[in-house]
Amino acid sequence: MKNLPRIVRTAGGFSFLINEEPFIMLAAEAHNSACTSRHYMQNVWKRAKELNCNTVLAPVYWELIEPQEHHFEFDSVSQLLSDARSHSMKLVLLWFGSWKNGHSTYVPNWIKTDLERFPRTEDESGVKTRTLSMFRSDLLTAELNSFTNFMKFLKESDLDSQTVIAVQVENEVGILGAARDFSPGAAEEYRKDVPRALIEHIEKAGTSFLSEAADIYKSASDKSWANIFRRNADEAFMCWNYSLHINRLVKSGKACYALFMFTNAWLKESDDEKPGVYPCGGPVPEMLDIWKCGAPDLDALSPDLYTFSFEKAAGLYTRSDNPLFIAETRRDKWAPANLYGAVGTYHALCYSPFGAESIGEDKSFITQIMHTNPDDKNVSSKTVKEYLSMSYRLLGNSMPLIAGCYGSDKMIGFIQNDGCMTKQIRLGRYLISLEFYHPINDVDEFIPGAGLAIQQSENELIFLGYGYRANIETADPGRQLDFLSLEKGTFDKDTGCIRYMHLNGDEQRIQMEEKPTILKASYYEF
Structure with a gap:
């Protein structure tokens, strides 16, 4: 008999499992x-x-x-x-x-x-x-x-x-x-x-x-x-x-x-x-x-x-x-x-x-x-x-x-606060400066900007959400950061990859769309 849906403790929190999958x-x-x-x-x-x-x-x-x-x-x-x-x-x-x-x-x-x-x-x-x-x-x-x-x-x-x-x-x-x-x-x-x-x-x-x-x-x-x-x-x-x-x-x-x-x-x-x-x-x-x-x-x-x-x-x-x-x-x-x-x-x-x-x-x-x-x-x-x-x-x-x-400490979410257009967060060794596109207002069509960032590996970050741009810096003094690659699209559950479009040139920046999307960035330091 398969296990019932259940909560399990992890090293730093909790996970809910169905058929032993989170x-x-x-x-x-x-x-x-x-x-x-x-x-x-x-x-x-x-x-x-x-x-x-x-x-x-x-x-x-x-x-x-x-x-x-x-x-x-x-x-x-x-x-x-x-x-x-x-x-x-x-x-x-x-x-x-x-x-x-x-x-x-x-x-x-x-x-x-x-x-x-x-x-x-x-x-x-x-x-x-x-x-x-x-x-x-x-x-x-x-x-x-x-x-x-x-x-x-x-x-x-x-x-x-x-x-x-x-x-x-x-x-x-x-x-x-x-x-x-x-x-x-x-x-x-x-x-x-x-x-x-x-x-x-x-x-x-x-x-x-x-x-x-x-x-x-x-x-x-x-x-x-x-x-x-x-x-x-x-x-x-x-x-x-x-x-x-x-x-x-x-x-x-x-x-x-x-x-x-x-x-x-x-x-x-x-x-x-x-x-x-x-x-x-x-x-x-x-x-x-x-x-x-x-x-x-x-x-x-x-x-x-x-x-x-x-x-x-x-x-x-x-x-x-x-x-x-x-x-x-x-x-x-x-x-x-x-x-x-x-x-x-x-x-x-x-x-x-x-x-x-x-x-x-x-x-x-x-x-x-x-x-x-x-x-x-x-x-x-x-x-x-x-x-x-x-x-x-x-x-x-x-x-x-x-x-x-x-x-784990590999993920952080963020929400646009009333009266604020910027926010500073840290994820591992990365310092992330967020800028939201629009001030919060009562227009029916307006949704406050929001997203989450995931550190998938040592030099890879994944961004989800909408309505913001992000500037990434390394926390190491004297070091600079640049892209190895930037991909836009959807997450493929079977392969674990982002698939849709490879971005370069003046499009190679963490600039989310007005509506929910996903970007995957790989970096190197120099």
Whole structure:
């Protein structure tokens, strides 16, 4: 039997393998309700093919899978598997279970209406919320049974084809509208001692944000959450308990069918945003070490990257104990550009703009997703679709080359920053000065420049991307650099060569086209 799709550690990072070959998920995520209609899903498959995706992220719904307790209906999942195979797509299935976006709207009706077995969280005033509580509840038992049966079904239905390559457990878990759960069961747990294992993990991790709690714990007689974590107590408490719940699901699910599993986070929009404005308890950057301790069986903690500080956020989730996995991100003009940074610098296992079927529909991304300014200029234009499609094709064709650099220092990505026309980077012994062609603007046809550079051998560099030129110098003082050859075209996966056109004379320069392309340069020093 062939090995399952899986994550492996490399010397400097992580790699995702399918049939023992490195694989990068060049993906798009369907809208939340898309998978309730097989007819509607044809729009998703069609757009995914147009975008040159190799993977689609698609939700499955607890409320539809188990409409009555212990009665399971997997027809909708079977349809997803069948249609993904017919479109030659891999699937990442998103388990919409107890919590999604800080609420509990995807649980079955028999759970929603049984408040005795499945109580709600309460805010500080004792008002019940739309979010299910973990405390004094049968929720874990019920969800464990459903999720385990779901994973058993996947194994029975997909082991040979291996269409499903990963599973997301819950979606943007947390509680909205309150800093934590104040229900009686939660309050009782909140007064208990912080587990010693968590403090030991925080000490070992050495994260400065949480290190104060470890120091307080050593001498405190009162080891309650409020006393140990102080101003971060509410969020730390919720993170710990959500992570324990999800880890139980993951552990049981993997015992049935050991696929890659992750959970994602709704990130705060500003540093001073308070828990409860964003879902309190999710794996936000400051709380990653709590999640790593509470949910060690998760393969990744994943940021939903809608922020304009893309590179900063991506860097926070690229750790020695965590690969970058982007299950949701913008579908506006930044979608093609951020791809190159995600893959080139942060070695992302997955890159997936949200709302696959809306990419290229000339609708405002921010207005649709963030529900803010209706005059927002960040539309998912036809140009976005074109550039993302061309970029996915370029990176997909070059996957053996690119994925082979994961975990090494042989590759770097770059993205044009707002207000900047130049950027300086270093790759091995090469100093690279980048100049972008156009200032960032709100014209629908404009896409910020971006690319990545790969050092294929001692004297060979490969450039991918668009909208920039590059000047290359050696870092050795007193030495100069010149071309031996420069080739333009596409990467041949079978031969590992760039094939199309040999450039010389006044065309022998690293000047990328306005649209995604690839150049291979060989140099000598004198």
